[in-house]
């Protein structure tokens with residue numbers, strides 16, 4: 001049996017999405033800048049996708065810019081707003097548990113003379129909002145927090161953060177990286193009070209290489225890329241039209257089935273969690289229940305190493321991700337696991353299982369029959385006993 | 390600027406290494422070993438334990454345990470295979486490169502896994518020498 005449980009990394013493209021994209025490769029291949037019919041067809045397709053995506057996040061179509069993915073959207077948002085507001089202040093706030101596509105950009109800005117605070121999180125991964133209030137200053141121009149943590153599934157209190165920022169006299173822009181949260185939790189830019197939101201297509205059964213950035217009207221933002229402007233000032237270059245069409249179709253499907261899919265993933269998630277809890281010396285990372293992404297199960301099996309576990313599960317047809325130091329090039333445990341206080345030796349045995357609407361009950365039965373066996377097998381060959389950790 | 394590894398490295402293991410990882414021949418505990426040595430890799434947090442049974446200065450049996458990645462398990466298994474049946478003096482001459490070569494090469498980033506099993510072997514052999522010092526034949530080679 002083949003079971004794909006790494007949907008937090010990327011998802012299979014929905015067949016309906018592929019179908020929607022196909023004509024845009026060979027028949028409707030025009031460039032959207034010219035008003036001849038082929039070009040118009042492409043421009044219309046972009047507009048339609050903008051409308052669909054805007055509706056899904058309660059925004060207006062003109063506020064949606066297409067990008068090459070959430071990584072580029074994060075970079076455009078953070079650097080773009082930092083540069084445009086540098087005269088008002090040079091202080092940014094983010095968290096210790098953001099995706100590298102946020103952290104690396106912040107580190108870059110530090111090199112350029114900006115100051116960045118990285119907020120701590122508690123043992124379940126929740127951002128410390130009291131600490132946020134303390135760090136806000138007259139120099140702060142931007143706060144960036146993901147709505148869902150991509151490693152341990154914590155649903156962050158972004159609405160509360162939005163509220164805190166709105167109450168300030170001085171405008172502080174709020175960026176939300178919603179790549180891991182889109183399709184798992186509601187993303188309403190008005191409710192959140194977000195000025196910028198990053199989205200990704202390939203995590204919601206759309207194609208890779210396309211994403212979007214929501215920029216609330218009136219947000220001062222400088223382009224960080226330069227070149228030939230096609231449709232969007234912020235993002236030069238010819239648009240990935242088939243990708244954008246696919247993204248739009250993926251969002252349509254996501255919105256049509258949102259409640260059903262969330263309920264389905266939640267049920268499978270909770271089955272996995274209760275199954276893993278029966279394995280001795282196992283920790284579930286992140287919160288339980290409503291404050292956890294319906295798609296995420298992060299588990300530390302003490303006394304074994306995650307890369308070995310990942311490869312053994314792969315031998316059994318199951319694809320997962322790991323937070324083990326061994327699986328990174330820096331040989332450091334995941335920064336998220338470190339931030340929630342996991343000892344390196346425990347982080348060592350961390351596996352992330354992430355669900356999608358396509359996973360089935362049978363796949364969960366199978367996974368629950370394989371995982372305990374592999375855990376036992378690896379613990380048997382380990383010199384470190386789980387009870388020592 | 391050079392192209393660097395990605396955050397979650399791009400790892401490509403050789404078929405040989407993967408085969409070893411899937412079916413290690415020498416993994417497990419040993420009862421009554423002559424020496425046991427343990428080493429940890431401070432970089433990634435692994436532990437490696439090696440058991441040697443030595444008779445008349447010859448390694449008649451060897452086994453290992455690993456709290457580590459696929460490369461760690463494979464290099465551990467290969468290290469054991471390369472020294473089993475050898476004399477202590479022969480085992481002392483083993484090189485890290487031989488371990489890696491026998492596995493069809495190692496990704497650069499995983500070289501330290503081979504180093505770990507190698508270091509543990511050296512430690513075990515040194516301990517053996519120490520325990521024998523003065524009692525049996527002097528170290529040779």
Ligand code: FES
Nearest residue numbers: 326433457458461
């Ligand atoms: S044991 Fe950690 S990288 Fe090999």
